[in-house]
Amino acid sequence: MTFETLGLHSSIVKALTEAGYTKPxxxxxxxxxxxxQGRDLMVSSQTGSGKTAAFMLPALNKFALAEQAFQPGxxxxxxxxxxxxxxxxxxxxxxxxxxxxVLTPTRELALQVTTATTKYGTYxxxxxxxxxxxxxxxxxxxxxxxxxPEILVATPGRLIxxxxxxxxxxxxxxxxxxxxxxxxxxxxxxxxxxxxVAATPExxxxxxxxxxxxxxxxxxxxxxxxxxxxIQIASAASRHENIQQRVHFVDDLSHKNRLLDHLLRDTSxxxxxxxxxxxxxxxxxxxxxxIAGFAAAALHGDMHQGARNRTLDALRRGHVRVLVATDVAAxxxxxxxxxxxxxxxxxxxxxDYVHRIGRTGRAGRNGLAISLVxxxxxxxxxxxxxxxxxxxxxxxxxGYEPKKTASAPRSPRKPGGWxxxxxxxxxxxxxxxxxxxxxxxxxxxxxxxxxxxxxxxRSYGDR
Ligand code: AMP
Numbered sequence: 258m259t260f261e262t263l264g265l266h267s268s269i270v271k272a273l274t275e276a277g278y279t280k281p282x283x284x285x286x287x288x289x290x291x292x293x294q295g296r297d298l299m300v301s302s303q304t305g306s307g308k309t310a311a312f313m314l315p316a317l318n319k320f321a322l323a324e325q326a327f328q329p330g331x332x333x334x335x336x337x338x339x340x341x342x343x344x345x346x347x348x349x350x351x352x353x354x355x356x357x358x359v360l361t362p363t364r365e366l367a368l369q370v371t372t373a374t375t376k377y378g379t380y381x382x383x384x385x386x387x388x389x390x391x392x393x394x395x396x397x398x399x400x401x402x403x404x405x406p407e408i409l410v411a412t413p414g415r416l417i418x419x420x421x422x423x424x425x426x427x428x429x430x431x432x433x434x435x436x437x438x439x440x441x442x443x444x445x446x447x448x449x450x451x452x453x454v455a456a457t458p459e460x461x462x463x464x465x466x467x468x469x470x471x472x473x474x475x476x477x478x479x480x481x482x483x484x485x486x487x488i489q490i491a492s493a494a495s496r497h498e499n500i501q502q503r504v505h506f507v508d509d510l511s512h513k514n515r516l517l518d519h520l521l522r523d524t525s526x527x528x529x530x531x532x533x534x535x536x537x538x539x540x541x542x543x544x545x546x547x548i549a550g551f552a553a554a555a556l557h558g559d560m561h562q563g564a565r566n567r568t569l570d571a572l573r574r575g576h577v578r579v580l581v582a583t584d585v586a587a588x589x590x591x592x593x594x595x596x597x598x599x600x601x602x603x604x605x606x607x608x609d610y611v612h613r614i615g616r617t618g619r620a621g622r623n624g625l626a627i628s629l630v631x632x633x634x635x636x637x638x639x640x641x642x643x644x645x646x647x648x649x650x651x652x653x654x655x656g657y658e659p660k661k662t663a664s665a666p667r668s669p670r671k672p673g674g675w676x677x678x679x680x681x682x683x684x685x686x687x688x689x690x691x692x693x694x695x696x697x698x699x700x701x702x703x704x705x706x707x708x709x710x711x712x713x714x715r716s717y718g719d720r
Contacts, residue, residue, distance in 0.1 A: 263289045265314055266321035268380035273310075276376055282307035284490045288464075289315050297482040298464040299475075302490035303497065304615035305591070309373045312434045312464045316357050317377055319431070320384045320407060352426040353402040355409040358433050358457070360416070360450065362440040364390040364562060365569060366589030367410045370436065374408060384408065391415040392562035399424065413441065413449035420456060427457045435481075438467040439474045439608070440588060447477070454481050468611065497611070497645075500618040503627045503652040504638055506659040513601070513629050514545075516657050520599060520627060521551060521579055528572065528594040530616045531581045534602035542601065543581040553579040556586045584609050593619045600628040603637050607644035627652075632661050 258281055260270045281289065284302040292298060292315035302308050361367040367388045374386045387401040389411040398415075402424050409416070409425070419425045433454065435441065441450060463485070465478045470487070478485070507513040521529060531546075533539045536557040546553035554568045554577045565586065571577040573592055580587070584604060595617045604610050610628075617624025628649070630638055642648055653659070 272379045284311045287488045291486045297485040299478045299485040300466045300488040301470045305619045308466050316432050353405050354426050354429040356431045357408045359410040361436045363588045370410045413446040417449050430457045433461050433463045435465045438465050500624040502649045504649050508660050527596045529579050529597040531599045531601050539581045551579050556582040598626040607641045610641045
């Protein structure tokens with residue numbers, strides 16, 4: 258199957274070819290033809306599966322056809338607005354009337370969707386995409402809205418502010434997308450979403466994407482879609498097959514920090530995301546790693562949007578090698594260079610584990626996800642295993658063995674002895690990490706283990 262056979266406009270196919278996309282991903286193969294026919298969609302697909310293009314390509318196709326049908330003598334509504342201004346007519350305030358709205362849980366995901374849209378729509382001259390995000394200055398957003406963009410990508414809270422002050426009118430909306438809908442509900446956006454949906458025409462096309470279509474998100478999806486095509490790309494059990502998962506038991510914080518330091522010196526590591534439970538820990542650990550000679554940076558919700566964008570940009574450019582992040586801030590990060598995810602603290606919910614490990618193994622690459630776990634947290638690992646329906650193998654590195662064994666035996670493997678098939682839930686692959694003392698390819702060999710935090714014990718949920 259090719260993008261042409263999916264029925265996409267030549268200007269979009271051209272942009273995709275230039276982006277290096279040779280064929281559609283499974284979610285694109287199923288979603289694009291149905292969406293091109295105007296059908297509503299309810300899609301459960303894994304993170305990194307190509308879901309952004311799955312909803313954006315059919316939407317852009319609609320804009321491409323409208324451009325093609327456009328007759329040169331006619332004026333678009335935006336040109337009408339401009340010529341009224343050039344005739345010296347006092348511009349009447351007119352709210353933005355977008356044709357498409359994409360709602361995302363986080364600013365990072367919204368920016369990513371905006372960037373992808375610009376890439377896929379590079380040959381569409383009349384399509385403007387604007388992101389409306391919390392943390393962005395209001396005057397700047399007013400300027401963007403005054404351009405009457407065709408596509409809005411927004412986080413729910415800030416969008417509601419603009420709706421309530423009459424800056425946006427959804428009466429012309431044709432396409433509504435809810436991206437990572439399960440996460441938006443987890444973050445408490447349900448009322449905002451209901452309010453936004455109620456402000457859009459019933460005739461709209463609705464596409465909802467979510468890691469799961471069970472429970473509350475499933476019932477909301479059914480409420481807001483009409484005769485949707487339901488697409489289930491991967492169940493929880495089959496997700497992340499390209500990501501090897503490991504658990505390392507640690508005795509205390511000092512052991513955890515030494516192990517983290519060792520893991521980050523792995524020669525197969527290009528870039529890593531280290532997850533912490535608290536914003537404070539993200540800052541503290543990033544500082545310590547910097548002192549130890551790593552190019553590390555923190556990313557969390559207390560940082561201003563500008564600082565968050567700069568950090569993500571540095572990560573994308575490879576200037577940051579280790580990102581120390583909290584769950585919400587790291588949601589949706591799509592950087593192909595991330596080879597490792599380390600759970601310094603376990604997430605509060607098993608769903609977050611799935612989102613965290615999905616930061617690696619992007620765009621079809623392999624990844625490694627390592628959880629550093631206290632013996633008392635074994636129960637939480639089991640909870641994650643039940644959720645993902647995958648057993649996570651225990652690994653032990655020579656010189657970093659825990660003194661205690663886990664409360665329930667989890668059959669630790671021999672140090673350095675990973676064999677294909679050991680992974681049980683994951684895909685067999687080379688074990689290219691944990692080589693003590695191996696020289697780094699990137700010169701990060703200097704510095705010893707960073708600080709010992711006094712050996713205090715943390716338990717699950719200690720945040
Ligand atoms: P997403 O699931 O939308 O976050 O996409 C994950 C990654 O896959 C992004 O880096 C996309 O640029 C990339 N991607 C999406 N569709 C394709 C495709 N058909 N071929 C190659 N890469 C793709």
